[in-house]
Amino acid sequence: MKYRKLGKNGPEISVIGFGSWAIGGAGWASAWGNQDDAQSVDSIRAALDAGINFYDTAAVYGLGHSEAVLGEALRGDRDKVVIATKCGLVWDEAGSITKSGAYDSVIREAEASLKRLGTDYIDLYQMHWPDSEVSAEETMRAMDKLVQDGKVRFVGVSNYNVEQLERSLTVRHVDSLQPPYSILRPAAEQELLPFCLANGIGVVAYSPLTSGLLSGNYTYDTKFGEDDWRSRNKAHTGEGLRSNVDRAEKLKVIAARYDITLPQLAVAYDLAHPALTSALVGVRKPSHILSVLPAIDVVLDDAVLAEIRAIAVG
Numbered sequence: 001m002k003y004r005k006l007g008k009n010g011p012e013i014s015v016i017g018f019g020s021w022a023i024g025g026a027g028w029a030s031a032w033g034n035q036d037d038a039q040s041v042d043s044i045r046a047a048l049d050a051g052i053n054f055y056d057t058a059a060v061y062g063l064g065h066s067e068a069v070l071g072e073a074l075r076g077d078r079d080k081v082v083i084a085t086k087c088g089l090v091w092d093e094a095g096s097i098t099k100s101g102a103y104d105s106v107i108r109e110a111e112a113s114l115k116r117l118g119t120d121y122i123d124l125y126q127m128h129w130p131d132s133e134v135s136a137e138e139t140m141r142a143m144d145k146l147v148q149d150g151k152v153r154f155v156g157v158s159n160y161n162v163e164q165l166e167r168s169l170t171v172r173h174v175d176s177l178q179p180p181y182s183i184l185r186p187a188a189e190q191e192l193l194p195f196c197l198a199n200g201i202g203v204v205a206y207s208p209l210t211s212g213l214l215s216g217n218y219t220y221d222t223k224f225g226e227d228d229w230r231s232r233n234k235a236h237t238g239e240g241l242r243s244n245v246d247r248a249e250k251l252k253v254i255a256a257r258y259d260i261t262l263p264q265l266a267v268a269y270d271l272a273h274p275a276l277t278s279a280l281v282g283v284r285k286p287s288h289i290l291s292v293l294p295a296i297d298v299v300l301d302d303a304v305l306a307e308i309r310a311i312a313v314g
Helices: 027-032 037-049 065-073 075-080 103-117 136-148 162-169 192-198 238-257 262-272 286-290 293-297 302-313
Strands: 003-005 012-014 016-019 054-056 082-087 089-091 097-099 122-127 152-158 176-178 202-205 276-282
Touching: 003 276, 012 016, 012 276, 016 037, 016 293, 037 065, 037 286, 065 075, 065 082, 065 103, 082 103, 103 122, 103 136, 122 136, 122 176, 136 152, 136 162, 152 162, 162 192, 192 202, 238 262, 238 302, 262 276, 262 293, 262 302, 276 286
Parallel strands: 016 054, 016 276, 054 082, 082 122, 122 152, 152 176, 176 202, 202 276
Antiparallel strands: 003 012, 089 097
């Protein structure tokens, strides 16, 4: 495994991170289907054995279940891992989810996450989505208080734009940003990644396989169930799916030159950007993360990166 420092102040984390959305099983993660907890634990342990030390979850994944499973699986190895979780999406007794970046809400969420994770500190605490009703400064003040109280080591944000990052930085340093970033979703390259690189903010990319589009498994005839959000997503249906399948087939040709798979190429592409610290791979079973590990040794030169970008926009 290879490791990179998270921003200018953060810990050393594995360049491939364990994405824990699907192991929540129910609630918000149900679009991916039910998940067996024993298989989730096996996946977590297999990743640890492979040298992965960065585990990313969120309170809302499975409405707390992902945190509980992750905490239990890592209980005996707490000092060997960097656990990241998120706040800002809260739910009521009916499971209805709303955004909240309010100071008191962030503090309450952290306390609840600490209990579910079975730990007395969170390595990286991230605001999941910006709350348009609350200033970025107020949210960051709550994060800073958690650091002062020793309950959080480092602070990050997810799905923020440059303006929201700038406002957050007026309160304290932001250790990381978690944006969507992939060959098929490269928008972060325009402003976000350069801003983070210039300001010492680590970047943890999520969805490097673009929700399966770069898995290499989709065809023109791929269909998703009605309860799967992809069945309502333009990139995964109709002409959007056909275009993305065509792109994937062209990218497979490049992957073949390196004797790697398309998912490995997708992860290597993310890691090639100088702003990137780690790429999160969503996991349901051990093979999902173990199969992409060869990506860490792939070096893509500028000419190949340009070729990949041309396919992505073509």
